[in-house]
Amino acid sequence: MATVWREAMVEREPTQGGFERLLGREAWLALPGAVRERFLRRIETGDCVTYVGRVVECRMSLAGRIFAQLARIVGAPLPLGTDIGVAASVSVTSDDGRINQYWTRQYGRRHGFPQVIHSAKRFAGPTGLEEYLGYGIGIALRLRVAGGALLFEGDHYFVRLFGLRLRLPRWAEPGRLTVGHRDLGDGRFVFSLDLAHPLLGAMIHQSAIFAEPA
Template identity: 50%
Template sequence: MASTRVPRSSVTSASNTILLDDHRFHDLLPDEAWGRLPLAIWRRFSKRFADGETVVYVGTIEQASFTSAGWWLAQLARIIGGPLPLCSETGVPMVVTVTEARGGQIWTRICTRSDGFPQVIHSAKRFAGPTGLEEYVGCGVSMALRIFVEHEALVFRSVGYSLQLGWWRLPLPASLTPGDLTVTHSDLGGGRFRFALEIVHPRFGKLIRQSAVFMEATS
């Protein structure tokens, strides 16, 4: 599976830019757990990029569902930039780019729709916070993440939300959060992988689920 790199100036050959020496995700797991990951996932989360370089994944949304409460949650989240999927359409293309930035990675998700412009979702994974990994979604809101290996998949789970105002970081009470967010990255072989997002509220149950199958873009 060839990779696409988008450096600041020009594209350089993969042999010159791909180094499997990024230990930031590995360091968040015991060696035994990391060793249970398929080789393809290990390689995907061990690539070292220079600041500003980007890897591109192209895929198709295979599943998307909302409860009524989940739909309203996605609409309300537009106040802080719209970090949640807004459409339940399936079979449409989706593109994800991961750009190396100082202190973490910027993730951009482009969800196409048959009508209207695509939805663009931005977030930043930062190797910081109480668990060593957090996802910043905008307007000062971030969630702490823990990662696990389950059934040979890499799983990200939220373990708390916070609001940062200047130097102050304020934990958000459970009543002001959407519930537990889980993202699962599972390898399908042949260069393909599934990326699934699920939000479960302690009172209202499963609110949102979206999954898509991707491949790394060819140069």
């Protein structure tokens, strides 16, 4: 049965320092300095930081392909194809440099228009960090560091309706989402996305290499 709770009105935390608080000081300092700098970067209202690169890996099982197509109903947040070598970009903006970050990811395709994915991150909810995909659907995230990479791991999915936050039961979840950020040096980093289901196994894997803006 879905869990229902009403969000309390609390002071929302600036993006600067929020990642360190969630990780803990020791884990935060275990990250490469370049990663810490990216996630400490303050983006003022009206500004935009854009990283450009290319998709280097993309694999999907049959179940992953079906689910990615079904997810188009809520804005297509997952890769729709397995093209590699195509251009990719990530643009990050903010509502006031403090609270919400808006992410726009664009992936080229061999045929047809590029795929564009929108999401928003906010320091809120029971895990302290949530990503909103649109249509009231979101993912509560937990952070950890593994092998020098910063990992955003899905804790649970939820839907927001009329001021209520409805947590999806485990059996209704599409799988465990893990997003990774690993520094390569020289201003480059790997952004990876993995979706795995407890019964269907690995469904989607995508990784792209991006570079810091000049």
